[in-house]
Each structure stands twice: as structure tokens, then as C-alpha cells.
Amino acid sequence: MKICVIGSGYVGLVSGACFAELGNNVICVDKNLDKISNLKNGVIPIYEPGLEELIQRNVMQKRLQFSTNISKSIIKSDIIFICVGTPTKIKSNEADLKYIFQVVKDLKKNLNKYKIIVTKSTVPVTTCDKIQKLLTTKTNKKLFDVVSNPEFLREGEAIRDFMFPDRVVVGTNSKKANIILKNLYSPIIKKKGRYFNTSRRAAEVIKYAANAFLATKITFINEIANLCEKLNVDVTDVSLGIGTDERIGARFLRAGPGYGGSCFPKDTRALVSTSKKFKTNLSIVKSTIYSNDTRYKHLLTKIKEILNNNLNNKKITFLGVTFKAGTDDMRDSASLKLIPYLIKKGSKVSYYEPTGIKNVFDKKKVIYFNNIKDACKNSDLIIINTEWNEFKQLNFNRLNNKKKFKIYDLRNLYSPSKMKNKNIKYFSIGR
Ligand SMILES: NC(=O)c1ccc[n+]([C@@H]2O[C@H](COP(=O)([O-])OP(=O)(O)OC[C@H]3O[C@@H](n4cnc5c(N)ncnc54)[C@H](O)[C@@H]3O)[C@@H](O)[C@H]2O)c1
Structure with missing residues (x-):
């Protein structure tokens, strides 16, 4: 054709x-x-x-x-x-x-x-x-x-x-x-x-319904993760325990920094807008949008806690800044909300990103490194923002020469107990 x-x-x-x-x-x-x-x-x-x-x-x-x-x-x-x-x-x-x-x-x-x-x-x-x-x-x-x-x-x-x-x-x-x-x-x-x-209209609705459902699934497990953090329960156990139920399904049940990218944020909003036009209340989708939009506040509170409420002059390294691994897409990435806030509070932010430097950040204030080692050196806090394979088996004690550095893993890539054995102060999502 x-x-x-x-x-x-x-x-x-x-x-x-x-x-x-x-x-x-x-x-x-x-x-x-x-x-x-x-x-x-x-x-x-x-x-x-x-x-x-x-x-x-x-x-x-x-x-x-x-x-x-x-x-x-x-x-x-x-x-x-x-x-x-x-x-x-x-x-x-x-x-x-x-x-x-x-x-x-x-x-x-x-x-x-x-x-x-x-x-x-x-x-x-x-x-x-x-x-x-x-x-x-x-x-x-x-x-x-x-x-x-x-x-x-x-x-x-x-x-x-x-x-x-x-x-x-x-x-x-x-x-x-x-x-x-x-x-x-x-x-x-x-x-x-x-x-x-x-029908043509059904096809148009299918796309938005699919994205809204997946966005809701992610948001649901993120809220369950918030509860797990209070109860000392591991959210990955919960994901496994409910995801193996075929009626629920395991995918899109990994707790993390919230959904981003070029589709879910805009499509959930557009669907709510359409529902208003046709006088229908999509209350679940509205709640999903609200919960995801405010998720960064939860992450910031946690970052402050990890750094004992003192962000000024703290060296913070982001591993990955895109909205997820495998893409260079920055649209609606959690890093776009976290990094400017941390800079405003006096932190010194640097990052390593497998897809290269990003123009959305002020190059003088947010420093890009083209390798993980230089980015992590002397860091007070390493934030694992995306789940690229190259972040999955790092020897942090070798990467960072500070004695008391900390890790906040937004993708739950590492085992908390193994990190404890290595004497690393490690924090993650819903665990
Ligand atoms: N990115 C995804 O993962 C994804 C997945 C499924 C569906 N979608 C949907 O597909 C659509 C495109 O998304 P994308 O991420 O590929 O967008 P994009 O921004 O990457 O690409 C859109 C391209 O269209 C071009 N363009 C705009 N107006 C034009 C015109 N009048 N004539 C010729 N070219 C024009 C732009 O220059 C741009 O290169 C969106 O509706 C999106 O929601 C995206």
C-alpha cells in the first residue's frame, strides 16, 4: 500500500x-x-x-x-x-x-x-x-x-x-x-x-478509557504504597499478592513517583473535559488526576525527612530525569517538579541521564554528568528517578566517597535488607 x-x-x-x-x-x-x-x-x-x-x-x-x-x-x-x-x-x-x-x-x-x-x-x-x-x-x-x-x-x-x-x-x-x-x-x-x-466513536473512547484505566491502576498502587509506608508493609508484596489475581493483572502495579509522559496526564484531563461536555461525571478519573498531580508533594516531604529537614547546600544526584526508562521524553516527568523545588531550597542538584543532557534545566544550576560515577561522587542523596537497566546493579559504596550518603529509590530497584547489610541508608517507595 x-x-x-x-x-x-x-x-x-x-x-x-x-x-x-x-x-x-x-x-x-x-x-x-x-x-x-x-x-x-x-x-x-x-x-x-x-x-x-x-x-x-x-x-x-x-x-x-x-x-x-x-x-x-x-x-x-x-x-x-x-x-x-x-x-x-x-x-x-x-x-x-x-x-x-x-x-x-x-x-x-x-x-x-x-x-x-x-x-x-x-x-x-x-x-x-x-x-x-x-x-x-x-x-x-x-x-x-x-x-x-x-x-x-x-x-x-x-x-x-x-x-x-x-x-x-x-x-x-x-x-x-x-x-x-x-x-x-x-x-x-x-x-x-x-x-x-x-464504531468510529467507540474506537475513540477505547483509547482514552485504556489510558485512564492504566493511569488509575498506577495511582491506586501509589496510594496503597503511602499506606504501606505507615504500616511497615512492603508494597511489592501487595503488588504481587493482588497482581497474580488474573482479574487484576500484574502490570502497571509498581509503586513509583507517579505517572508522567506524553499521554496519561493529557489524556486523563481530556477525558474529563469530554465527560463534562456530555454531562457525565467521571469521578474516578478526576481523583486519579488529583492524586497524581499532588504525588510530588509526598516525595518532597520524604526527601526533606531523609535529609533531616535541611536541603540547603545538600548535594543531590538524580539518576535519570525522563518520565520513565527507555525514552528521552521529559514530558510530565516527576523530575520537572522535584528539581526546581530542591534548587529553590538551596540544594546543589546534578544528574546523569542515559539519553543525554536536557535543555529544560538551567545548565548553570542543574549540573549534567555524562557518567554515573562523576554524578554520584560526594552526593548526600542519590535519587533513583528512572528504572534504566544500568541503574539496577550499582555498587554505591564505590561510586560515592561520602561516609553518610543516602539513597531514595523511587523505582524500588534494590532490596532494603541488602542495602542495610552494606550499611547504606536506603529509602524506597511503600517499603
Ligand atoms: N508518544 C506516545 O507514546 C503515544 C502513544 C500512543 C498515542 N500517542 C498519540 O499520538 C499523537 C502523537 O504523539 P507523539 O508523541 O508522536 O507526538 P510528537 O510531538 O512526538 O510528534 C508530533 C509531530 O507532528 C508534527 N506536526 C504537527 N502539526 C503538523 C502538521 N500540521 N503537519 C505535519 N506535521 C505536523 C510535529 O512537528 C511533530 O513532529 C498524540 O495524539 C498522542 O497522544 C502517543
Whole structure:
């Protein structure tokens, strides 16, 4: 199939490269000229394991191209995947659909033959109805179908998630579009995934409901962890004890610093905003948002306790600053709330981050080290913020020459008893 992917970010690049790998001809377009020029020169704008090799291979096989010419790319293609961002609006919790509607303008001018227009971006229910209305003229009704095909990939595991999905959801009542998309996805449905053809609105709701449920699951175990801390109970025992119940499931039950990233925070907010519009009270999702938004306060209280209420001049090292391991994505990471507060209180903050220096921090105040050893040297407190493999078996006594350094492990990577045996003052979540 000839495919055009509009928006070459995490979702667009991964989807484009994977569709090319499955034998399709794909053009990934973006309005960001630098991004496309870099991609043409083999520079991948995001960190995603395996993506560089996948892109290189498919570019070499001439199945994958990059372009800034949106019109030309649309004209050449049979299926258009919209993969642009849908961030939260600045002054409300609603999803900002301005990028989607910019794309719709480009589409309207270039409907030269039958095309399937697919929203892979996460969009509030009824967005596809609006896109269809905006595209329709008196003469072009049969020239397109608008389909919702939400994407469930996770950053850090994106290629595997795309190639071996739990399910593919295609929301359309057009038989023609459904047959073409089922055929497009057939190589990966055969492997493991399941293909669901639903109504377009149901597909839009499925994506938000899935993210809100997972965000709630994480938040639930974080609140249970708060209780465990008061009771001297290990939350990892509780996670295991409830997660082995098949009705509950073990995943997304690891207590930590709270959810972040580009999806859960914005999608839970957008879902609540949609529910208001349709006069429905999603009280559970609202509570999840509140609990997660305020989780950093609990972490800060704990940091103060660990440092005996004296943050001034304390050297604090962050191991990892992204919202989770396996990605360079800083969006809504816990570190964005913790680090500025600690700096304000006079702490000297440094960090090591496997995906490199981050521009969001003031370079003079928040010091980046390109290796763990230099970052940890002389630290009063080491905060393990993300669960990268390289943080899992460190010899802290060798990394830190201070006698009385402490560790706050926000990912429960180490055993408290082993740390005690090593004479390290070790604190973690819910234990
Ligand atoms: N990141 C994830 O893990 C993930 C997972 C599932 C779904 N989603 C959803 O997919 C969508 C995209 O997310 P992302 O993380 O890939 O975003 P991103 O910000 O990484 O990439 C979006 C890209 O779209 C481009 N763009 C914006 N407007 C454009 C236009 N008019 N024409 C051409 N290009 C344009 C931007 O320049 C950018 O490169 C969002 O709706 C998101 O919620 C994201």
C-alpha cells in the first residue's frame, strides 16, 4: 500500500517505519523542516530502541521516505495516517486539536482519488465526525473514509508494541475501509494481535478509557504504597499478592513517583473535559488526576525527612530525569517538579541521564554528568528517578566517597535488607 504518515514524532516515525518494514511504501511527512532534513541525513530525532536500524534498513530498501511536501505526499498515497500531537490546551483541560485541523485543511485540497484518512493521534470522541464534516463537499463524498485507529504503543517498547500488539482497533462502518485496513494489518494480526472493528466513536473512547484505566491502576498502587509506608508493609508484596489475581493483572502495579509522559496526564484531563461536555461525571478519573498531580508533594516531604529537614547546600544526584526508562521524553516527568523545588531550597542538584543532557534545566544550576560515577561522587542523596537497566546493579559504596550518603529509590530497584547489610541508608517507595 502507499501510505502517508503526517507527523513524524514518536507515533508517526515508529508507525511509518513499521509499516515500511511490513512491505508498504511509506512517506513520513512533518512540518518541522529541521526534523525532516535530519531524518534524510539519517539523524533520528527521538530515542527509541531499535528505531534507527529499522529506519536505516527501510530507507535503504526504498520503502521509506521523508518529506516536508504534505500535499504531494497525500496525493501519492492511498492511506493517510494522522499522527500529529494533541496536547492539552493552555487554559483548559481540553485536547488542543489545532494540529489535526491544520492537517485536515491539507487533506481537503488533495483528495484526488479514494483515500482512507486514519486518525492515529489520540483524539476526543466525535473528532472523526468533525473531520468528515470538514472534508465533505457536494462532489467528494465517495473519495474518502475517515477512520479511527488509536495507537497503544509505549515509548521505549514502541517497535515491539507496534509489531506484536495485544489488539488493533479500527473504528469505521465503511466495509471498504475495514477490508483495506484489515489487510494492511494482517501480517501483525497473524502473529499475535487481535483485530477489532468497532464504531468510529467507540474506537475513540477505547483509547482514552485504556489510558485512564492504566493511569488509575498506577495511582491506586501509589496510594496503597503511602499506606504501606505507615504500616511497615512492603508494597511489592501487595503488588504481587493482588497482581497474580488474573482479574487484576500484574502490570502497571509498581509503586513509583507517579505517572508522567506524553499521554496519561493529557489524556486523563481530556477525558474529563469530554465527560463534562456530555454531562457525565467521571469521578474516578478526576481523583486519579488529583492524586497524581499532588504525588510530588509526598516525595518532597520524604526527601526533606531523609535529609533531616535541611536541603540547603545538600548535594543531590538524580539518576535519570525522563518520565520513565527507555525514552528521552521529559514530558510530565516527576523530575520537572522535584528539581526546581530542591534548587529553590538551596540544594546543589546534578544528574546523569542515559539519553543525554536536557535543555529544560538551567545548565548553570542543574549540573549534567555524562557518567554515573562523576554524578554520584560526594552526593548526600542519590535519587533513583528512572528504572534504566544500568541503574539496577550499582555498587554505591564505590561510586560515592561520602561516609553518610543516602539513597531514595523511587523505582524500588534494590532490596532494603541488602542495602542495610552494606550499611547504606536506603529509602524506597511503600517499603
Ligand atoms: N508518544 C506516545 O507514546 C503515544 C502513544 C500512543 C498515542 N500517542 C498519540 O499520538 C499523537 C502523537 O504523539 P507523539 O508523541 O508522536 O507526538 P510528537 O510531538 O512526538 O510528534 C508530533 C509531530 O507532528 C508534527 N506536526 C504537527 N502539526 C503538523 C502538521 N500540521 N503537519 C505535519 N506535521 C505536523 C510535529 O512537528 C511533530 O513532529 C498524540 O495524539 C498522542 O497522544 C502517543
